[in-house]
Amino acid sequence: MTKLAIVYYSATGHGTAMAQRAAAAGRAVGAEVRVRHIAETRDPETFAANPAWSANYAATKDLPAARGEDLVWADAVVFGSPTRFGSTAAPFQTFMDSLGGLWAQGKLADKVYAAFTSSQTAHGGQEATLLGLYVSLMHWGGIIVAPGYTDPLKFADGNPYGVGHITGAQNQNELAPETLAALDHLTTRVVGVADRLSG
Secondary structure, eight states: OOEEEEEEOOSSSHHHHHHHHHHHHHHHTTOEEEEEEOOOOSOGGGGTTOHHHHHHHHHHTTSOBOOHHHHHHOSEEEEEEEEETTEEOHHHHHHHHTTHHHHHTTTTTTOEEEEEEEESSTTSSHHHHHHHHHHHHHHHTOEEOOOTTOSTTHHHHOOSSSEEEEOOTTSOOOOOHHHHHHHHHHHHHHHHHHHHHHO
């Protein structure tokens, strides 16, 4: 049984919803799934005026937070981060920067990796975020399993690098059917490749 870790940061809850969908897809194809959010680094008072951010913080703050051990445990990892100026969000990057010791020991190598992201607009830096994240995974010696156009549904969501969601200016957009299908496909592909590598 492939061990799949879904490690993500979410501010306003879209990443949480994407992680939950990916987890369900992983379980549906027989993986043992561990979902871990990356802890918020900002003081909740600084985003108290943002109802979605406050609600997601309240809903996730007491859940298990991501640790390096979660990556060591996993055969495959799906990462998630919102896009911030074409890069991952600061809390996500802080988590990544904490993994140097595990990288030096080779404990992050030879695992299957993929990722999802979100942004307010259709051209909000999603591709740059995913590609930049994948550079870090190449440093680790990770095996990147992007979805490519391996299924016709990828022509609907249009992202061969991972999965992206457009949140809208007021974070009002729920996950579209095309995004949900893309998350299912991404996760199924990641688990399938990990299964073959471990077989």
